[in-house]
Amino acid sequence: MGVSLRSSWMQSLITLLENNERPTGVIAVAGLCAVISVVSLIFAVLLFVGAMPLSYGSVLLPGGLEQSGPESFLIYGTLTAVMAGGLWARQGWARRLTVLLASLGIAFAVPAISSAVADGRLGGIIREGLQIMLRVALVYYLSQEPVRDWFATRASHF
Numbered sequence: 779m780g781v782s783l784r785s786s787w788m789q790s791l792i793t794l795l796e797n798n799e800r801p802t803g804v805i806a807v808a809g810l811c812a813v814i815s816v817v818s819l820i821f822a823v824l825l826f827v828g829a830m831p832l833s834y835g836s837v838l839l840p841g842g843l844e845q846s847g848p849e850s851f852l853i854y855g856t857l858t859a860v861m862a863g864g865l866w867a868r869q870g871w872a873r874r875l876t877v878l879l880a881s882l883g884i885a886f887a888v889p890a891i892s893s894a895v896a897d898g899r900l901g902g903i904i905r906e907g908l909q910i911m912l913r914v915a916l917v918y919y920l921s922q923e924p925v926r927d928w929f930a931t932r933a934s935h936f
Contacts, residue, residue, distance in 0.1 A: 801928060803919050804865055807876065811862035814838065818855030822848045837905065843886075870929045877920050880913040887913070 818838055824830045825848035835844035835851060843850050861879070864872025887906045894902030919925060 800866075800868075801925060804925065804928070807916060807920065808862045808865040811858045811865065811876070815855045815859035815862060818851045818858065822851035822855060825851060868929060868932050873920050873926070873929045877917050880916045880920075884910055884913045884917075 821830075821835050821838065825832065825835070832844050832847070836842075838844070839846075839850060839854060843854075857879075861872050861876050865876065887910050891903060891906035891910065893899075894906055
């Protein structure tokens with residue numbers, strides 16, 4: 779069952795890419811990056827004006843990076859906006875950068891989930907676990923051969 783489901787999913791992805799259509803997964807990843815960018819930039823503005831504490835941003839920035847100040851949210855928001863635009867424009871560097879940052883996010887989340895498990899914080903376990911699963915799925919999807927090939931063959935109308 780698992781093999782046939784995987785092969786049918788892969789075949790539908792290959793069919794989409796043969797028709798030179800933007801894959802639904804790329805649309806979702808670019809949209810997620812855009813949303814994260816907007817939220818990060820809003821956080822940066824609210825932090826600059828002192829309207830919220832730094833700790834509220836721990837959901838967005840892993841590994842305690844939120845404690846670096848509003849500049850970290852500004853940098854992260856700008857970076858994810860550039861990634862979203864690059865993914866949408868079918869830029870291979872954006873795919874590689876997204877995979878790299880998602881992989882780094884996984885590495886940063888491991889100590890946080892370990893701490894949450896050790897302390898018995900269910901909310902932290904769920905939050906960090908979901909972030910790890912999302913990032914692993916993102917790395918897996920963007921590393922699939924049909925998706926890599928789609929980014930490698932740039933079409934003139936994209």
